[in-house]
Amino acid sequence: METWIEIRPLDPSPGPGLRRELERFAWHGIVREKLGSDVKIEYRKTGVPTLGGAPGFISASHTRGWVAVIWSPEPCAIDIEPKTRAISFNVTARYGFTTIEEWCAYEAGYKYESLTGHKPPPDSVRFMPHPDLTVAVISITSEQSIFTY
Secondary structure: OOOEEEEEEOOOOOOHHHHHHHHHHHHHHHHHHHHOOOOOOEEOOOOOEEOOOOOOEEEEEEEOOEEEEEEEOOOEEEEEEEOOOOOOHHHHHHHOOOOHHHHHHHHHHHHHHHHHOOOOOOOOEEEEOOOOEEEEEEEOOHHHOEEEO
């Protein structure tokens, strides 16, 4: 199976607690829709999602009004943020990032490292086109990705 990425809009109006639950249910639903309803989603102690022994790797990201999932036969990671999101002073001061692209690349790299135990290969972050979001992806096979939204 080829690497796939699915990004879907969500209702952004629920409050923060409910919104997080809806985001989690949404990406779990995408995984089961794509891989079968019997897929068991588990979490490592680090919080990284796994497929409970099924082949492949998954990563998910969510932000207000959006959810994204990547599946790959190789380790992978994804991060999404609205293109309109501003980088906070605290993020700039702590990490030196000045663009949302830098932040998304960092977040995807952090997820990849949490999954594999090592930093992603140099120049492995790719930015996928999306009209509303910055989408950072790390996947060794991402050149062949099926990208839908």
